[in-house]
Amino acid sequence: MSREEQDDLLGDESFSESLLEHLDEIPRDIQRKWPKDLAALIDIYEASLKRQGLDNALARRLAHFLLAELANYCGGRHIYLPKGDRLKHAIRDVDLFRDWRDRGLSPDHLAGKYKISVQHVYRILNEQRTLHLRRVQPDLF
Structure with missing residues (x-):
């Protein structure tokens, strides 16, 4: 596997960090325009983190981080998640x-x-x- 293929597979850490620095600045009404599943994932992550006792700001930041990681590793692919x-x-x-x-x-x-x-x-x-x-x-x- 070439270095470029590895970078595509593993993602670019600087992309995640840069993205995360600005995700909190995106208004909720804009986020609601994202594809329905994307917005739902943020809400699910955030609610779950709040149930674990995290404060609202940290829960939102971690929800965005988790979504960015999922997008880096699984973006553009359909994945099956058992329930x-x-x-x-x-x-x-x-x-x-x-x-x-x-x-x-x-x-x-x-x-x-x-x-x-x-x-x-x-x-x-x-x-x-x-x-x-x-x-x-x-x-x-």
């Missing part, structure tokens, strides 16, 4: 894999921690390992 139980299981599977890979927890321990069978743990580890390798290794074909 409900599928989202909970996807997050659980990632956490389980990290517990195994980074913390060295045994499959028996993981089965108890996540309240699933050892066989299910092995199935998740195999799936997550495959997904991890796809992310970190280029396709050889």
Whole structure:
């Protein structure tokens, strides 16, 4: 992958910082004219951050930061986001894999921690390992 392709994939940090310095200055009525999903994401992020106890100004700034990061990494693409139980299981599977890979927890321990069978743990580890390798290794074909 060329340096230019990497920059396109990873984004330009200065773009994010420059953008973030001015996002708070954009009036709410202008933001409402943005595509509906974009405005909704800002509102969702901001409301969630406020529920976590952040003050209004910090919540708004972080909401804009999160949106800028999402746009840098996923802009121009359609992405699928699971919801409900599928989202909970996807997050659980990632956490389980990290517990195994980074913390060295045994499959028996993981089965108890996540309240699933050892066989299910092995199935998740195999799936997550495959997904991890796809992310970190280029396709050889």
